[in-house]
Amino acid sequence: APARIAVTGLAVMGSNLARNLARRGFRVAVHNRSSARTEALISEHGHEGDFVPAETLEELVASLRTPRQIIIMVKAGAPTDAVIDELAPLLEPGDMVIDGGNAHYADTRRREAALKETGLHFVGAGISGGEEGALNGPSIMPGGSEESYRHLGPVLESIAAQVDGVPCCVHVGPDGAGHFVKMVHNGIEYADMQLIAEAYDLLRRVGGLAPAEIAEVFRGWNTGDLESYLVEITAEVLGHVDAGSGAALVDVIADEAEQKGTGRWTVQEALELGVPVTGIAEAVFARSLSGRVGQREAVRRAFGAGEPAVSDQDVEQLVDDVRQALYASKVVAYAQGFDQMRAAGAEYGWDLDLGAMATIWRGGCIIRARFLDRIREAYDKEPGLASLLVDDYFRDAVANAEAAWRRVVVKAVSAGVPAPGFVSALAYYDGLRSERLPASLVQGLRDFFGAHTYRRTDREGSFHTLWSGDRSQVDA
Ligand code: NDP
Numbered sequence: 001a002p003a004r005i006a007v008t009g010l011a012v013m014g015s016n017l018a019r020n021l022a023r024r025g026f027r028v029a030v031h032n033r034s035s036a037r038t039e040a041l042i043s044e045h046g047h048e049g050d051f052v053p054a055e056t057l058e059e060l061v062a063s064l065r066t067p068r069q070i071i072i073m074v075k076a077g078a079p080t081d082a083v084i085d086e087l088a089p090l091l092e093p094g095d096m097v098i099d100g101g102n103a104h105y106a107d108t109r110r111r112e113a114a115l116k117e118t119g120l121h122f123v124g125a126g127i128s129g130g131e132e133g134a135l136n137g138p139s140i141m142p143g144g145s146e147e148s149y150r151h152l153g154p155v156l157e158s159i160a161a162q163v164d165g166v167p168c169c170v171h172v173g174p175d176g177a178g179h180f181v182k183m184v185h186n187g188i189e190y191a192d193m194q195l196i197a198e199a200y201d202l203l204r205r206v207g208g209l210a211p212a213e214i215a216e217v218f219r220g221w222n223t224g225d226l227e228s229y230l231v232e233i234t235a236e237v238l239g240h241v242d243a244g245s246g247a248a249l250v251d252v253i254a255d256e257a258e259q260k261g262t263g264r265w266t267v268q269e270a271l272e273l274g275v276p277v278t279g280i281a282e283a284v285f286a287r288s289l290s291g292r293v294g295q296r297e298a299v300r301r302a303f304g305a306g307e308p309a310v311s312d313q314d315v316e317q318l319v320d321d322v323r324q325a326l327y328a329s330k331v332v333a334y335a336q337g338f339d340q341m342r343a344a345g346a347e348y349g350w351d352l353d354l355g356a357m358a359t360i361w362r363g364g365c366i367i368r369a370r371f372l373d374r375i376r377e378a379y380d381k382e383p384g385l386a387s388l389l390v391d392d393y394f395r396d397a398v399a400n401a402e403a404a405w406r407r408v409v410v411k412a413v414s415a416g417v418p419a420p421g422f423v424s425a426l427a428y429y430d431g432l433r434s435e436r437l438p439a440s441l442v443q444g445l446r447d448f449f450g451a452h453t454y455r456r457t458d459r460e461g462s463f464h465t466l467w468s469g470d471r472s473q474v475d476a
Pocket of ligand 1 (some may be wrong): 074128
């Protein structure tokens with residue numbers, strides 16, 4: 001019998017995805033550029049299900065039922081284009097090519113448009129959850145045409161993570177929508193991790209707690225509103241003792257954070273769209289700063305490290321304040337990420353169901369959290385929400401946390417402990433709720449030096465002040 005679906009690219013992600021498909025009962029054709037990987041998959045895992053190995057792409061295509069469904073799981077970038085170029089001439093109109101790699105959504109839009117010309121469906125599918133997720137149930141964010149999803153949906157939904165019986169997979173929207181949403185997901189992950197790291201740093205440097213004690217604090221937090229995979233594994237990492245040195249592992253790991261670039265993509269796109277994703281940007285920059293080792297050394301030498309004295313008398317209060325600051329800042333980071341998806345949806349005509357995005361991130365991926373149910377409820381209630389912050393639940397949560405949040409920011413600033421995530425989240429919140437912003441002065445300055453004109457609060461039109469003349473106002 002012909003195979004139901006195919007996977008080409010059998011490194012760790014592709015082979016785990018193929019195994020996941022086979023274990024769910026799908027007859028799956030498998031192919032890799034170099035056949036050694038195909039052979040390894042069959043010899044090690046062939047017994048797990050119904051695999052059809054193929055030596056060449058021609059063989060792979062011939063083994064499939066029509067319309068064909070082929071998942072590409074190769075290195076993102078030029079290799080993906082190379083595979084598409086080789087594959088497309090072998091296919092017929094109506095066939096579906098699914099890119100499950102970490103593609104930039106703009107590449108996905110370009111590829112989708114090109115393949116559409118030939119009658120093929122190109123589906124950029126964001127897949128989250130790493131190797132483990134690929135094997136046991138990832139969060140899947142497919143873009144592409146509705147028609148392609150009618151064919152692919154049942155397969156993808158059955159291999160995705162399931163939470164409360166709901167699959168973590170939904171048709172996100174046309175062309176690059178799936179990869180865009182996956183990108184923002186990664187950006188939010190950056191912000192979430194930065195906030196957690198700041199919470200740890202404050203408890204340590206202001207509260208004087210040891211890593212093992214902070215591990216306990218996080219374990220406790222994981223039973224409340226903050227319950228999430230990242231908070232859970234924070235307790236694991238902080239509680240881990242390095243076997244060789246006997247020190248907390250976190251004290252032995254070099255403090256230079258690396259990045260593969262999806263956080264940077266998110267910020268670059270936010271800049272293009274004009275959406276303030278300050279939390280994600282601060283997280284990306286905080287990683288960059290940590291890696292500027294020479295500069296850190298030079299500045300430390302010039303000014304001294306400024307070791308803050310452990311200042312907090314009431315550690316219990318500090319712990320609870322930091323918990324609240326973390327929660328409020330996290331709400332802001334998600335509000336910003338969802339705002340970016342909304343803006344992109346409007347820009348590209350995607351009609352994204354934002355509540356559904358929260359639903360499919362509940363399982364399989366790094367940012368899975370109890371909190372996402374609240375986000376889904378917020379958008380179910382009011383799909384046109386101006387910001388997550390104004391939903392009743394989140395408004396109350398942030399309002400209740402506000403005093404603690406401010407105390408934490410004040411403490412961080414006065415103790416000299418950098419908390420760019422907490423500080424910028426608070427500034428974002430204060431910015432949005434201010435009656436008047438000093439943007440009016442910015443406009444005045446722009447008009448002064450560049451005759452850029454300004455609008456008035458009291459009447460329509462654009463105006464310019466003759467700054468170098470008699471300073472009268474003229475219509476612009
Ligand atoms: P890699 O990104 O390491 O890519 C290796 C695979 O790409 C091999 O199968 C290799 O074939 C193939 N390949 C490379 N160049 C070409 C080419 N020019 N033509 C044909 N095949 C080529 O594999 P991973 O499994 O780590 O990742 C696959 C995709 O999934 C990537 O896009 C990656 O970004 C993404 N990914 C996603 C993760 C997630 O959590 N969502 C985690 C990790 C990866 P060969 O064996 O012949 O060299």
